[in-house]
Amino acid sequence: MSLSASILPEFDQEMSNLRKTLERVPNDKFGWKPHAKSNTMGWLVNHLANMPGWTVPTVTQDSLNLAPVGAAPYKQSQGENTAAVLEILDKNVAAARGAIQAATDDQWMKPWKLLVGERQIFELPRIAVLRGMILNHVIHHRGQLTVYFRLNDVPVPALYGPSADEGAF
Numbered sequence: 001m002s003l004s005a006s007i008l009p010e011f012d013q014e015m016s017n018l019r020k021t022l023e024r025v026p027n028d029k030f031g032w033k034p035h036a037k038s039n040t041m042g043w044l045v046n047h048l049a050n051m052p053g054w055t056v057p058t059v060t061q062d063s064l065n066l067a068p069v070g071a072a073p074y075k076q077s078q079g080e081n082t083a084a085v086l087e088i089l090d091k092n093v094a095a096a097r098g099a100i101q102a103a104t105d106d107q108w109m110k111p112w113k114l115l116v117g118e119r120q121i122f123e124l125p126r127i128a129v130l131r132g133m134i135l136n137h138v139i140h141h142r143g144q145l146t147v148y149f150r151l152n153d154v155p156v157p158a159l160y161g162p163s164a165d166e167g168a169f
Contacts, residue, residue, distance in 0.1 A: 003108045003127055004100050011100060014135055015093045017159045018048060021142050022089060024154055027081045034151055041148050042080075044141060049089040050076040051138050055096035058129045059103045063113035100130070 022045055030042030039047075057064045067073040079085035108127040113120055124132070146156045146163075155165035 003105050004103050007127070007130065008097070008100055010135065011097065011130075014138055015052060015097075017157075018052075018138055018142055019086065019089060019093075020157045021145060021159070022048060022082065022085055024149065024157065025082045025085065025145075026152070026154060029148075029152055029154075030080070032148070032152065034148060041145070041152075044145055044148065045082075045085050046076055046078050046088070048138060048141050048145065049079065049085045050092060051134055051141075052089065052096040053077075053092035054134050055092075055130060056099045058112055058126055058134065059099040059107060061112075062110075063115055065115040065117070067117045068115075069117055096134075 025041065025045050030045075031040050033040045054064070064074070077088045079088050103126075108130075109125050111123050112126045112129050113123045114129075114133070115121065142159075146159075148154075149156050156163040158166040
C-alpha cells in the first residue's frame with residue numbers, strides 16, 4: 001500500500017470532523033474571543049479552513065516561505081461568515097485530497113522546509129509535514145474551537161466519541 005493510500009482514510013476522517021465542527025460556528029460570534037490574548041473565533045475558523053490548503057505546496061514545492069524577502073507575506077483567505085468559511089474549506093480539502101492521491105512514496109519522503117524570510121523554521125519529510133503541520137495542527141485548533149463553543153453554549157459535535165451534547169456519533 002502506498003503512503004498516499006494509507007493516509008487518505010485519516011485525512012478524510014479528520015476533514016469530515018472539521019467540516020462537522022465548522023458548520024456549527026454562529027455567524028454572530030466571529031468577533032468573540034475568550035481572552036484578550038486569544039484570537040477571535042472568526043480568525044480561528046478561517047485558520048482551520050485554510051490549513052488543508054497547505055497540503056498542495058507541501059506536496060508540490062520544496063518549501064513554503066511565509067514572509068519571502070521582497071514579496072508579499074502569506075495571507076490566509078478570509079470568510080466573513082460560516083457559509084464563506086465552508087466554501088474555503090471545501091475548496092482546500094478537494095485540492096489537498098487530489099494532491100495526496102497524486103503523490104508518490106518518493107515525493108512523501110523528500111525533505112520540505114518552512115521558512116520565514118531567510119530563517120528556516122524546520123525541515124522534515126513531506127509525510128511528516130502532512131501529519132504534523134497539517135493534520136495534527138487541525139486537530140489542535142479544532143479542539144480549541146470546541147472550547148470556544150462550550151463557552152458560548154454552542155453544541156459540541158461528537159467527533160471521536162460522544163460529546164456532552166451528542167450522545168452518539
